[in-house]
Amino acid sequence: MPVMAVLTFTDMGIWCPAGDFFIDPWRPVDRALITHGHADHARSGHGRYLATETAAPVMRHRLGDISLSTLPYGEVLRIGDAQVSFHPAGHVPGSAQIRVEVGGEVWVVSGDYKLHHDPLSEPFEPLRCHAFISECTFGLPVFRWTDPAEVMSSITDWWAANRAEGRFSVIGAYAFGKAQRLLAGVGPIGPILTHGAVEATNRVMRDQGLPLPVTVQVTPDLDLKAHAGALVIAPPSALGGPWIRRFGPASTGFASGWMALRGVRRRRAADRGFVISDHADWQGLNEAIRATGAEKIFVTHGYTSVFRRWLAEQGYDAEVVATEYEGEALEAPEVIE
Numbered sequence: 041m042p043v044m045a046v047l048t049f050t051d052m053g054i055w056c057p058a059g060d061f062f063i064d065p066w067r068p069v070d071r072a073l074i075t076h077g078h079a080d081h082a083r084s085g086h087g088r089y090l091a092t093e094t095a096a097p098v099m100r101h102r103l104g105d106i107s108l109s110t111l112p113y114g115e116v117l118r119i120g121d122a123q124v125s126f127h128p129a130g131h132v133p134g135s136a137q138i139r140v141e142v143g144g145e146v147w148v149v150s151g152d153y154k155l156h157h158d159p160l161s162e163p164f165e166p167l168r169c170h171a172f173i174s175e176c177t178f179g180l181p182v183f184r185w186t187d188p189a190e191v192m193s194s195i196t197d198w199w200a201a202n203r204a205e206g207r208f209s210v211i212g213a214y215a216f217g218k219a220q221r222l223l224a225g226v227g228p229i230g231p232i233l234t235h236g237a238v239e240a241t242n243r244v245m246r247d248q249g250l251p252l253p254v255t256v257q258v259t260p261d262l263d264l265k266a267h268a269g270a271l272v273i274a275p276p277s278a279l280g281g282p283w284i285r286r287f288g289p290a291s292t293g294f295a296s297g298w299m300a301l302r303g304v305r306r307r308r309a310a311d312r313g314f315v316i317s318d319h320a321d322w323q324g325l326n327e328a329i330r331a332t333g334a335e336k337i338f339v340t341h342g343y344t345s346v347f348r349r350w351l352a353e354q355g356y357d358a359e360v361v362a363t364e365y366e367g368e369a370l371e372a373p374e375v376i377e
Contacts (some may be wrong), residue, residue: 046058046122046140046141046142046145046146046147046170046171047063047140047147047149047171047173049338049361049362049363051067052065052066052067052069053065053066053067053069053072053363054149054173054363056119056122056140056142058120058121058122058142058143059119059120059121059122059124059140059142060119060120061073061090061119061120061122061124063075063138063140063149064081064082064149064151064365065083065086066080066083066363066364066365067085068083068085068086068087069086069087070086070087070088071086071087071088071090071119072086072087072088072089072090073089073090073091073124073138074089074090074091074095074099075091075129075135075136075137075138075149075150075151075152076091076095076129076131076132076134076135076136076151076152077091077095077098077099077102077132077134077216078132078152078216078217079102080364080365080366081151081152081365082095082099082102082103084103084104084106086106087107088107088108088109089103089106089107089108089109090108090109090110090111090117091108091110091111091126091134091136092110092111092112092113092126092134092135092136093110093111093112093134094133094134094162094248095110095133095134095135095136096108096110096134097244097245097247097248098134098216098241098244098245101240101241101244111124111125111126112126113125113126113127113128113136113162114126114127121142121143122140122141122142123140123141123142124138124139124140124141125138125139126138126139127139127165127167128161128162128163128164128165129150129151129152129153129154129162129164130153130154130155130156130158130161130162130163130164131151131152131153131154131161131217131318131319132152132160132161132216132217132318133160133161133162133217133220133245133248133250134162135151135152135153135161135162136151137149137150137151137153137165137167138151139167139169145170146167146168146169146170146171147169147170147171147172147173148167148169148171148172148173148332148334149173150172150173150174150175150328151175152175152177152318152319152365152367153175153319153320153328154317154318154319154320154324155320155324155327155328156185156188156324157188158188158221158318159221159224159225159251160220160221160224160245160250160251161221161318164328166328166331166332167331167332168331168332168333169332169333169334170334170335170336171334171335171336171337171338172329172332172334172336172337172338173337173338173340173361174325174328174329174337174338174339174340175319175320175339175340175341175342175365175367176325176339176340176341176342176343176344176347177297177317177319177320177341177342177343177367177368178297178317178319178320178321178322178325178342178343178368179322179325179339179342179343179344179346179347179350180322180343180346180347181322182300182301182322183297183300183321183322184300184321184322184323185297185315185316185317185321185324186315188225188316189225191295191314191315191316192222192225192226192227192316193227194314195211195222195225195226195293195295195314196226196227196229198291198293198312199226199227199229199230199271200227200229202269202290202291203229203230203269203270204269206268206269207269207289207290207291208233208264208268208269208270208271208272208287208288208290208291209269209270209271209272209290209291209293210272210274210279210284210287210290210291210292210293211271211272211273211274211292211293211294211295211314212274212275212276212278212279212292212293212294212295212296212310213238213273213274213275213276213294213295213296214275214276214318214368215235215237215238215240215241215275216241217318218295218296218316218318219234219238219241219242219273219275220241220242220245220250220252221316221318222273222295223242223252223253223255223273224251224252224253226271228253230269230270230271231256231267231269231270231271232253232254232255232256232270232271232272232273233255233256233257233258233262233267233270233271233272233273234255234256234257234258234272234273234274235257235258235272235273235274235275235278235283236257236258236259237274237275237278238255238273238274238275239255239257242255255273256270258272258274258286264286264287272287272290276294276296279292279294279310291311291312292310292311292312293310293311293312293313293314294310294312294313294314295314295316296313296314296315296316296317296368297315297316297317297319297321297368298368299313299314299315300315317368318368319367319368325347329351329356334356335356335357336356336357336358336359337351337356337357337358337359338358338359338360338361339351339358339359339360339361340360340361340363340365341363341365341366341367342367344360345360348360
């Protein structure tokens with residue numbers, strides 16, 4: 041039976057004709073429903089915004105004085121002839137999948153998502169639907185994440201070994217999401233310093249009541265000798281510029297799903313690469329899609345051609361949709377100053 045088009049794909053973004061709203065649009069629109077606060081999904085210039093309660097503070101911090109309403113997870117809102125609800129995506133705190141129902145037909149826009157446990161983010165909720173719009177940032181079989189607790193233990197051990205030698209441990213991680221996940225997961229063995237972009241996000245999340253350890257922002261007048269052997273968390277871009285030189289001899293690392301690729305690790309010239317991502321791996325993508333029971337799958341960003349072909353081989357009606365979402369990059373586009 042053909043799947044009715046609840047959502048359509050335009051050059052402005054994903055549009056719902058029945059409710060006349062867009063989901064994560066990349067051009068200015070009147071009404072935008074936002075899955076989460078990363079810059080490729082939550083952009084400036086829209087007339088009205090709707091997001092989850094937990095996503096709102098970071099969005100306001102990034103976008104300024106916007107007209108933003110919030111909707112609790114699971115609560116249904118009628119917009120025109122469409123029924124809309126937000127459900128946890130597990131990507132970052134406050135991230136959501138957006139369920140849209142029109143005339144009994146259900147489509148789900150997943151935004152970005154992951155299935156692995158995260159102590160700060162609300163756990164991913166599988167949703168039954170007729171059509172599922174999915175990222176596939178890591179849509180290749182080579183991307184299979186190990187237990188995040190093991191990765192956090194490896195980072196803690198790396199930090200401890202460097203600390204014993206009096207060296208700083210400088211790790212590159214997204215300023216919003218990944219950095220806070222590291223803070224919540226590493227062992228408390230010494231002081232933690234942060235780049236200004238990371239600390240700005242920390243303040244927003246602490247004000248929301250999210251549990252983060254004490255951190256110290258790196259400023260020009262900070263006495264680094266008093267913090268010898270500290271763990272330093274910064275956006276990936278900071279590790280390639282003059283900012284890192286103030287720490288003298290230091291061990292560097294990157295925390296990213298891309299560290300699963302040996303060539304990427306070599307190009308980054310880091311001492312360590314830690315494979316951890318806020319996006320679903322190959323297994324997670326397939327598991328999430330199976331759980332939807334959807335007949336129609338749209339893949340939006342990542343290894344779209346390969347993943348679409350794989351889904352078609354599994355019997356899905358799968359299509360690639362061109363969007364302006366970026367997934368996980370080593371140069372974080374969502375840095376918050």
